[in-house]
Amino acid sequence: MPITAFYASLLTPLFLVLAVRVVAVRKSARVALGDGGDRALLRRIRAHANFAEYVPLALVLMGLAESLSASAWLLHGTGVALLAGRALHAFSVSRQREDIRHRVAAMLTTFAVLAILAATCFVLSARRAFMG
Structure with a gap:
């Protein structure tokens, strides 16, 4: 799954940056758990958490689609869109x-x-499962 691996490797640094940004504000605000009422910390926590909530499922679906021989252009298109969308979300929420x-x-x-x-996985897996 080289295409999925490629986008996972591009998304990982963004995930790490978001995590480090949370740690930095936690340290300066002296808040070990939760947000301590600090609005900036809350925003950074949510930017990081939202990434963690959506990206894994997207990468699993991308990997499954790739394993089902989805077209490279579809995988690259969704990979670029995912990367751009997650970067924009992190910037906006932060x-x-x-x-x-x-x-x-x-x-x-x-x-x-x-x-x-998801639709790609459904169609490609249904074809294999029911149409040989």
Whole structure:
């Protein structure tokens, strides 16, 4: 699954940056658990957590689609969209003065990626399972 591995390797640094940003604010705010009422910490926690909530499923679906011989252009298209959507979401949620339009665009992009990959897996697996 080289295409999935490629996008996983591009998404991992973003995940690590988001994690380090949480740790940095936790340290400066002296908050070990939760957000301690610190709005900046809450935003960073949510940016990191949201990434952790959506990216693993997207990568699993991408890997399954790739294993079912989905087209490379579809895999690259969804990979680029996932990367862009997650980066935009992290940027948007992390800002104190959030532009909700960026967040909405990022989430719609992520939802579209999940829907496209799930539909691809459904169609390709159904073909193999029921049509030989």
